[in-house]
């Protein structure tokens with residue numbers, strides 16, 4: 001991760017790509033004193049997954065529910081979001097990421113983009129991979 005802007009993570013189902021990898025990054029940034037800058041986005045193809053994974057990760061961290069004052073985790077899906085200015089790890093749908101890119105081509109302030117479930121090869125996921133790759137933003141897929 002420290003040597004490459006783009007990383008591909010492959011692992012068995014249930015090995016923790018979705019729930020653990022973003023937390024490794026978050027914890028590493030906090031431990032290295034960069035927690036204040038940390039702003040990770042992890043995309044999910046479906047809104048239900050974005051919400052339930054955010055809840056699961058907040059629970060694993062013994063934090064209150066996503067988007068509340070006591071949590072660093074949040075989610076953002078179409079017509080629903082739970083996040084605040086303290087959110088450091090945001091689970092969102094792929095469509096929300098694409099909308100953010102359209103609004104701000106450089107994704108200013110975002111430190112890491114994780115495009116999950118790329119094997120699904122949907123049009124949205126392909127677009128997200130391409131657009132993030134073009135901008136050379138740190139990405140794990």
Ligand SMILES: Nc1ncnc2c1ncn2[C@@H]1O[C@H](COP(=O)(O)OP(=O)(O)OP(=O)(O)O)[C@@H](O)[C@H]1O
Nearest residue numbers: 011012013014015016017018019020052053055056
């Ligand atoms: N919402 C949840 N509630 C309960 N357990 C969960 C939840 N989400 C994940 N887990 C558990 O956490 C572990 C890691 O799951 P995770 O989704 O991070 O794996 P993954 O490698 O991303 O899997 P996949 O390739 O299927 O997406 C698994 O044992 C899974 O059953």
